[in-house]
Amino acid sequence: MTDVKKWGDEDFWGLGFEFDPQWLLTAEQKKIQAAIIELSRTTMRENAVESDKKLLFPRKNFQALAKLGLLGLLVPKELGGMGQNHTCAAMVVETIARYGCPSTAMCYTMHLGAIAAATLRHHDNKTIQDILRRVDKDVLVGTLSYSDPETGSHFWYPVSSGAEKVEGGYRVRKKASWTTSGGFADWYVFQTTSPDFGGNYADLTVWLALGNEVKAEPSKWDGLGLRGNQSGTLEIDNVFLTPDRMVGPKGDGASSNDEAVDPFFLLCSSSCWNGISLGMIDIAKRHTTMKKHVDVGMRVADYPTIQDYVGEAICDTNAARALVFQMAKAMDQLTNDCDWSIHRDVMALPRAQVLHWMWQVKFTAAKNVAHVTDKMLHACGGTGYKPGLGIERYLRDGKAGWVMGPTNEVLRQFVGKSALLGFASLDYWNQAVNERVLANEIKKLDAAGKRALAEKLMKEAQGKAAE
Ligand SMILES: Cc1cc2nc3c(=O)[nH]c(=O)nc-3n(C[C@H](O)[C@H](O)[C@H](O)COP(=O)(O)OP(=O)(O)OC[C@H]3O[C@@H](n4cnc5c(N)ncnc54)[C@H](O)[C@@H]3O)c2cc1C
Numbered sequence: 338m339t340d341v342k343k344w345g346d347e348d349f350w351g352l353g354f355e356f357d358p359q360w361l362l363t364a365e366q367k368k369i370q371a372a373i374i375e376l377s378r379t380t381m382r383e384n385a386v387e388s389d390k391k392l393l394f395p396r397k398n399f400q401a402l403a404k405l406g407l408l409g410l411l412v413p414k415e416l417g418g419m420g421q422n423h424t425c426a427a428m429v430v431e432t433i434a435r436y437g438c439p440s441t442a443m444c445y446t447m448h449l450g451a452i453a454a455a456t457l458r459h460h461d462n463k464t465i466q467d468i469l470r471r472v473d474k475d476v477l478v479g480t481l482s483y484s485d486p487e488t489g490s491h492f493w494y495p496v497s498s499g500a501e502k503v504e505g506g507y508r509v510r511k512k513a514s515w516t517t518s519g520g521f522a523d524w525y526v527f528q529t530t531s532p533d534f535g536g537n538y539a540d541l542t543v544w545l546a547l548g549n550e551v552k553a554e555p556s557k558w559d560g561l562g563l564r565g566n567q568s569g570t571l572e573i574d575n576v577f578l579t580p581d582r583m584v585g586p587k588g589d590g591a592s593s594n595d596e597a598v599d600p601f602f603l604l605c606s607s608s609c610w611n612g613i614s615l616g617m618i619d620i621a622k623r624h625t626t627m628k629k630h631v632d633v634g635m636r637v638a639d640y641p642t643i644q645d646y647v648g649e650a651i652c653d654t655n656a657a658r659a660l661v662f663q664m665a666k667a668m669d670q671l672t673n674d675c676d677w678s679i680h681r682d683v684m685a686l687p688r689a690q691v692l693h694w695m696w697q698v699k700f701t702a703a704k705n706v707a708h709v710t711d712k713m714l715h716a717c718g719g720t721g722y723k724p725g726l727g728i729e730r731y732l733r734d735g736k737a738g739w740v741m742g743p744t745n746e747v748l749r750q751f752v753g754k755s756a757l758l759g760f761a762s763l764d765y766w767n768q769a770v771n772e773r774v775l776a777n778e779i780k781k782l783d784a785a786g787k788r789a790l791a792e793k794l795m796k797e798a799q800g801k802a803a804e
Pocket residue numbers: 447480481482483484485488489490491492513515516517518560562563566568737740741742743744745746747750
């Protein structure tokens with residue numbers, strides 16, 4: 338028999354567990370889910386309204402999550418964490434976004450991304466181990482600072498960054514155009530071009546900075562939705578970092594992206610978008626079953642049009658969730674249930690094998706949330722357009738899905754291009770020459786144009802040779 342979903346002493350007012358894939362969760366994971374629903378009822382849902390109105394970082398929600406041990410959800414048990422897996426991470430983010438606060442869910446997504454990047458390389462690093470041990474006790478919120486002002490959503494291309502070896506450590510610089518929890522996080526994982534960088538942007542190194550080592554300007558943050566997530570600019574201004582602040586070996590950036598940062602960001606942010614979709618459907622259920630039209634004696638929910646809206650939203654959202662959880666289970670299988678000890682071997686990169694599936698996961702969830710938020714607003718009518726119902730806030734929050742990097746434009750192209758032309762054609766770091774485009778453009782030049790181009794190229798080549 339399906340459990341009854343409770344909201345305090347009462348039955349939950351939105352969709353019940355009969356529309357949730359509860360069979361995917363262990364008994365322990367169901368307990369975590371119940372605790373988050375209760376925390377949402379008592380604390381997080383109300384704080385979400387305050388965060389949205391005042392652009393307030395949801396620290397109160399993080400303090401409450403830390404009391405449940407959830408900042409250490411993915412931290413290995415031997416370091417005092419819960420040692421949970423990908424399925425649980427997806428469920429936790431979705432649950433926070435759905436019943437509690439989407440801004441908190443996004444900050445928590447970035448926290449889990451930072452935890453994953455740090456835990457991947459914690460084995461011989463006492464500084465990382467110390468942070469991982471204290472995340473809940475000291476409420477140490479982590480985040481990922483990747484997006485570069487010069488390269489926009491191509492967050493894997495940090496041109497405004499660098500690092501030099503100096504006596505006793507490294508001098509490191511980085512400019513970020515967006516950083517969730519920027520100025521509020523206690524620790525930051527970020528990437529720069531490697532020390533001894535020779536022009537190859539695939540050569541990236543991962544670093545750890547503490548809150549007092551970054552410059553943020555949270556007062557400048559503003560945005561349509563997810564207003565509590567405080568994703569402002571950030572600068573690490575030639576800060577001296579000791580060798581223990583290098584996360585993993587020099588040049589580990591691409592591996593760290595493919596194995597930790599991207600899989601966890603894509604998994605958890607997709608869960609955030611699904612949580613927002615479900616949160617909207619819950620509100621629409623409550624509103625449309627209560628609102629009556631006296632003239633025809635009908636509730637809004639009695640109109641077949643409204644039933645169709647809700648039916649389609651559930652079908653599409655559960656398809657998006659099914660893909661999230663399928664890939665969470667796949668990664669659980671590939672990693673022996675998120676056992677970080679397999680990464681003592683730095684060449685072990687099992688999640689990277691399924692990264693192209695994770696692109697599909699994010700594309701699907703972010704596309705769906707844009708549609709569902711529109712349709713649930715339509716179902717709730719003008720009442721939904723006003724803040725009271727919460728629909729308009731969820732709608733604004735959901736709009737971040739499509740534009741957050743990797744954006745949906747980029748993702749669908751990654752999938753289509755790699756399927757048609759092979760993975761090498763993606764050329765993340767702009768290194769492979771497209772001979773077809775080159776030949777076609779040159780074909781358009783007349784003899785004088787070709788000569789002028791050849792002379793220009795010869796000069797450039799001679800300049801390079803002389804360097
Ligand atoms: C709420 C929120 C929180 C965020 N938090 C973080 C964070 O914690 N850390 C972090 O590092 N970043 C974060 N970001 C930044 C995010 O990941 C992107 O980097 C950012 O949204 C890019 O904005 P932009 O204006 O530079 O877009 P641009 O990159 O300029 O994109 C503009 C348009 O061009 C399209 N486009 C770009 N490249 C291509 C291409 N190759 N092919 C086709 N179309 C393309 C895009 O899809 C988009 O439609 C956050 C963003 C948001 C909205």
